[in-house]
Amino acid sequence: MPATLFLPAILAKLADAKQLEVTGATVGELVADVSARYPALEPRLRDASGEPYPYVTFYLNDEDIRFHGGFAATVNEGDELTVVPAIAGG
Amino acid sequence: MVTHSQQPPRDLPALTHEEILRYSRHLILPDVGVEGQRKLKAARVLLIGAGGLGSPLALYLSAAGVGHIGLVDFDIVDLTNLQRQVLHGTSDVGTSKLVSARKRIAEVNPHVELTTYDVPLTSENALGIFKDYDIVVDGTDNFPTRYLVNDACVLLGIPNVYGSIYRFEGQSSVFATKDGPCYRCLYPEPPPPGLVPSCAEGGVLGVLPGLVGTLQATETIKLILGIGESLAGRLLLIDTLGATFRTVKVRKDPNCPACGTRTLTTLIDYEQFCGSPHVGGDQKMSFNIPEITPIDAAARLAKGEIDIIDVREPHELEIAHYPKVTAVPLGLLAAQIAALPRDRDLVLACRTGARSAKAVQQLQAAGFTRVWNLAGGIHRWIDEVDPTQPKY
Numbered sequence: 001m002p003a004t005l006f007l008p009a010i011l012a013k014l015a016d017a018k019q020l021e022v023t024g025a026t027v028g029e030l031v032a033d034v035s036a037r038y039p040a041l042e043p044r045l046r047d048a049s050g051e052p053y054p055y056v057t058f059y060l061n062d063e064d065i066r067f068h069g070g071f072a073a074t075v076n077e078g079d080e081l082t083v084v085p086a087i088a089g090g
Numbered sequence: 091m092v093t094h095s096q097q098p099p100r101d102l103p104a105l106t107h108e109e110i111l112r113y114s115r116h117l118i119l120p121d122v123g124v125e126g127q128r129k130l131k132a133a134r135v136l137l138i139g140a141g142g143l144g145s146p147l148a149l150y151l152s153a154a155g156v157g158h159i160g161l162v163d164f165d166i167v168d169l170t171n172l173q174r175q176v177l178h179g180t181s182d183v184g185t186s187k188l189v190s191a192r193k194r195i196a197e198v199n200p201h202v203e204l205t206t207y208d209v210p211l212t213s214e215n216a217l218g219i220f221k222d223y224d225i226v227v228d229g230t231d232n233f234p235t236r237y238l239v240n241d242a243c244v245l246l247g248i249p250n251v252y253g254s255i256y257r258f259e260g261q262s263s264v265f266a267t268k269d270g271p272c273y274r275c276l277y278p279e280p281p282p283p284g285l286v287p288s289c290a291e292g293g294v295l296g297v298l299p300g301l302v303g304t305l306q307a308t309e310t311i312k313l314i315l316g317i318g319e320s321l322a323g324r325l326l327l328i329d330t331l332g333a334t335f336r337t338v339k340v341r342k343d344p345n346c347p348a349c350g351t352r353t354l355t356t357l358i359d360y361e362q363f364c365g366s367p368h369v370g371g372d373q374k375m376s377f378n379i380p381e382i383t384p385i386d387a388a389a390r391l392a393k394g395e396i397d398i399i400d401v402r403e404p405h406e407l408e409i410a411h412y413p414k415v416t417a418v419p420l421g422l423l424a425a426q427i428a429a430l431p432r433d434r435d436l437v438l439a440c441r442t443g444a445r446s447a448k449a450v451q452q453l454q455a456a457g458f459t460r461v462w463n464l465a466g467g468i469h470r471w472i473d474e475v476d477p478t479q480p481k482y
Contacts, residue, residue: 007331008469009257009331027381035219053281054277055278055280059338064338082338085281085286088232088233088291089288089292090139090228090255
């Protein structure tokens with residue numbers, strides 16, 4: 001399914017874009033798609049075993065994927081996936 | 091005290107004639123009125139940090155008539171703070187932020203009772219400080235203190251008004267309300283030390299903490315008054331460059347050790363939890379990193395014995411520079427490692443020595459043995475070798 005991936009500035013520089021069109025049936029497949037195209041992004045999106053980090057939250061539309069099966073969460077056409085890493089500045 | 095509109099009114103402090111005039115624009119607001127202003131006067135709000143976020147928080151909550159404000163900070167006003175920390179002024183440089191804050195808050199609203207805590211917030215003192223407050227507002231600049239603030243708020247049942255910033259983007263939410271999620275529900279664990287640069291390392295747009303801190307002040311006032319829809323259960327994402335505000339859901343995690351299973355019953359060692367040896371965004375230096383002083387480096391550089399690798403970003407090199415360097419921004423170091431000589435003594439350098447320490451670790455991990463960190467970066471270089479250049 002085609003979906004739109006939104007990256008925060010801290011990660012956007014690794015893909016040269018804040019917004020990307022990605023394809024996959026699950027969130028994990030969307031992450032795999034963008035990781036294949038931008039290898040520098042991969043270690044910031046998933047760990048060595050291919051799982052999400054506890055300090056990088058993925059939102060499919062406005063829902064945290066942790067409560068919808070994690071990377072197995074199903075993607076529908078036109079969905080928006082937003083990456084929200086922890087930041088601590090104040 | 092925090093009250094909600096559906097609860098019966100309680101004994102609230104009266105307003106003087108001067109206060110009635112001062113708060114006129116609140117009093118004529120239907121959702122605030124005299125009772126709301128008296129709730130503000132009765133409220134006790136603790137601000138963690140008197141920096142970027144703490145500045146608008148302290149100014150607006152004081153101006154709004156919050157009766158008692160607590161302020162925790164142990165920092166000194168630095169010239170580099172003034173680009174965003176509007177609580178402090180040029181004449182305050184070198185003095186305690188708490189002294190500066192007290193002066194400014196008294197000028198904004200002399201009715202505010204201010205309690206200052208000139209200490210780092212720790213697992214030992216947090217519960218004792220927090221227990222006297224209705225709301226805690228998190229304006230810190232590091233992960234260990236954010237988890238500490240969260241856990242202390244959950245343990246005591248005090249709402250935590252959260253905000254954090256990086257470069258051009260910010261986040262805000264309200265955690266630890268009665269049935270709402272907490273910071274650990276959003277981020278169960280912190281990133282490893284060094285992965286997320288601090289504002290001191292990565293920079294921050296000066297108005298961004300103004301924007302996010304003002305949102306935190308707004309949420310605080312809404313909680314006190316019991317009006318509107320709180321950000322509890324939602325995370326507000328602010329992108330100043332895209333000029334977008336977006337909210338996403340934050341669900342309460344039934345497995346959260348703090349607010350879900352409640353297996354976390356006391357405060358822990360947050361430095362250890364976050365894997366960092368020091369508190370503070372700009373001070374994360376690691377162990378086992380060989381260092382060289384600027385004076386020694388300058389002498390060896392003049393003899394051609396070392397190469398300096400400057401890992402700062404290209405736009406920083408225009409501000410102040412080392413002589414005879416190879417410029418490799420930290421983010422590109424991994425890609426250019428193969429081109430670096432292994433048979434030379436390499437000195438890694440940056441602005442203050444934090445990024446170059448990471449670069450040294452990166453090269454050590456790649457098998458380099460002749461690598462040193464330039465202690466104190468270009469700041470110390472300017473102090474000890476080349477005072478003609480500006481610090482930034």
